[in-house]
Amino acid sequence: MAWKQVIEVYDLLESPRLDPDNLERFFFQKGVKPSEFDLYRVRGKKGETRFVKIVITGKSGRLKGKGSPTLGIIGRLGGIGARPKKIGLVSDADGAITALACAAKIANMRSRGDALPGDVIVATHLCPRSPIIPHRPVPFMGAPVEMEIMNRYEVDEAMEAILSVDTTKGNRVINRRGFAISPTVKDGYILKVSEDLLDVVEVVTGRLPVVFPVTTQDITPYGNGVYHLNSILQPATATSAPVVGVAITAETAVPGCATGASQPVDIELAVRFCVEVAKAFGQKRCSFYDHEEYLTLVSLYGSLSHLKTPGQKSLVTRSGSNPKKA
Numbered sequence: 001m002a003w004k005q006v007i008e009v010y011d012l013l014e015s016p017r018l019d020p021d022n023l024e025r026f027f028f029q030k031g032v033k034p035s036e037f038d039l040y041r042v043r044g045k046k047g048e049t050r051f052v053k054i055v056i057t058g059k060s061g062r063l064k065g066k067g068s069p070t071l072g073i074i075g076r077l078g079g080i081g082a083r084p085k086k087i088g089l090v091s092d093a094d095g096a097i098t099a100l101a102c103a104a105k106i107a108n109m110r111s112r113g114d115a116l117p118g119d120v121i122v123a124t125h126l127c128p129r130s131p132i133i134p135h136r137p138v139p140f141m142g143a144p145v146e147m148e149i150m151n152r153y154e155v156d157e158a159m160e161a162i163l164s165v166d167t168t169k170g171n172r173v174i175n176r177r178g179f180a181i182s183p184t185v186k187d188g189y190i191l192k193v194s195e196d197l198l199d200v201v202e203v204v205t206g207r208l209p210v211v212f213p214v215t216t217q218d219i220t221p222y223g224n225g226v227y228h229l230n231s232i233l234q235p236a237t238a239t240s241a242p243v244v245g246v247a248i249t250a251e252t253a254v255p256g257c258a259t260g261a262s263q264p265v266d267i268e269l270a271v272r273f274c275v276e277v278a279k280a281f282g283q284k285r286c287s288f289y290d291h292e293e294y295l296t297l298v299s300l301y302g303s304l305s306h307l308k309t310p311g312q313k314s315l316v317t318r319s320g321s322n323p324k325k326a
Contacts, residue, residue: 002271005101005108006264013080013097014089016128018050027054030104031111040153042125044145049079049127051153054103056110058282061119062158068118068282072159072241073274075099075123076166076231078141079130082257086132091261092141094167094248094270096124101271106278118282123154138170138255140230147222147231151238161242161281161288163274166232168247169254169261173213173229177263179270180210182245184289185219185236188304189297196286197244197277204273212247216307224311230256237308242288246270 012026020039027037038053060066080093089097103122110116131142143150155162174180181201184191193211201209214233217226221237236243248270254261280286 002101002105002268002275003264005104006097006268006271009097009101009104010089010262010264013093013100013126016081016083018126018128020050023052027103027107031107032056032103042145042149042153044143044149046131046142047127047129047144049125049130049144051125052100052123053153053156054107054122056103056106056116056120056122058118058120059115060117061282063119069160069284070119070121070158071278071281072156072162073099073102073120073122073278074154074162074164074235076164076234077124078133078143078231078256079127081128081130082132082141083129086257086259088259089262090141090256091169091254091258092167092256094262094267095165096126097262098165098246098248098267098270098274099124101267102274102278105271105275116278116282118278119158120278121156121159123156125150125153132257135170137172137253139257140170141256147234151235155235155238157239159239159241162235162239162244163246163277164232164235164243165246165248165270165274166230167256168212168230168232168245169250170256171229172253174210174247174249175251176210176249177251178205178207178210178249178266179273180212180247180249182212182214182233182247184242184244185214185233186242186289186294187240188219188307189294190214190216190219191242191289191294194244194288196280197288200273200276200280200286204276205269210249212245212249214245220307221310244288246274
């Protein structure tokens with residue numbers, strides 16, 4: 001179970017001001033080593049945020065020169081709060097809570113002697129004062145920095161597969177409370193849903209798995225002027241590793257900027273799913289995609305990597321960032 005970690009992380013983040021010392025202290029107490037914890041403050045046009053990256057070393061992972069693969073768990077979101085317009089954590093914070101609760105759980109397991117085989121890299125960003133942006137059918141949370149900057153800090157080249165966790169309630173195409181997974185996305189291809197991941201969903205939830213629809217628009221970069229379900233698959237635009245979205249969902253369309261809308265039961269399910277995937281992936285018992293079939297697709301239809309770019313008539317505006325060690 002991961003109830004304790006979910007509650008602790010929720011309480012840790014539910015503040016108008018994030019104290020870097022508190023964040024460090026919390027994860028160090030869980031067993032994260034100082035060398036495994038990075039916290040950066042980055043300024044953008046719409047404010048600033050803090051990017052968190054936690055690398056939990058496995059017992060037979062790449063960092064020890066061994067063969068167990070590395071999983072990435074990214075908490076995707078615009079912001080954890082919309083102050084001063086909204087008081088408290090917003091629905092959009094679920095991705096960050098899930099990712100950080102995973103880090104706390106896996107580190108705590110290791111400190112008790114249950115180290116995972118592979119390394120696990122957890123990344124997210126924390127902004128209590130993010131903007132609210134118009135979106136249909138309900139408003140979204142914006143981000144203080146551009147998506148290109150977010151991917152730069154959250155997507156690590158050492159990640160050999162990625163679970164991208166995001167609140168995905170502001171739509172009318174997913175009508176089930178809990179969490180859903182996406183088909184695997186790799187280098188512009190939307191591949192079949194991983195059977196191994198479906199197995200993990202069934203075991204963790206005790207229910208039939210839910211798979212959410214993905215369109216070509218969703219796997220193109222933000223800022224190109226086309227509709228996106230949300231930012232859950234944006235990490236796929238910045239890596240060649242296979243990416244699967246883990247969407248925390250609702251029966252109704254819930255605004256990302258709504259407070260009091262987080263469901264701890266659903267977050268805890270998502271945490272357990274990610275942790276179980278991390279165990280199996282590190283043991284090489286969980287495949288995100290069929291490598292041979294992917295090569296066949298590329299040989300038949302060529303590369304689709306151009307879908308990871310802004311396109312020929314990009315509306316993207318690029319700006320620099322000002323990162324500082326928090």
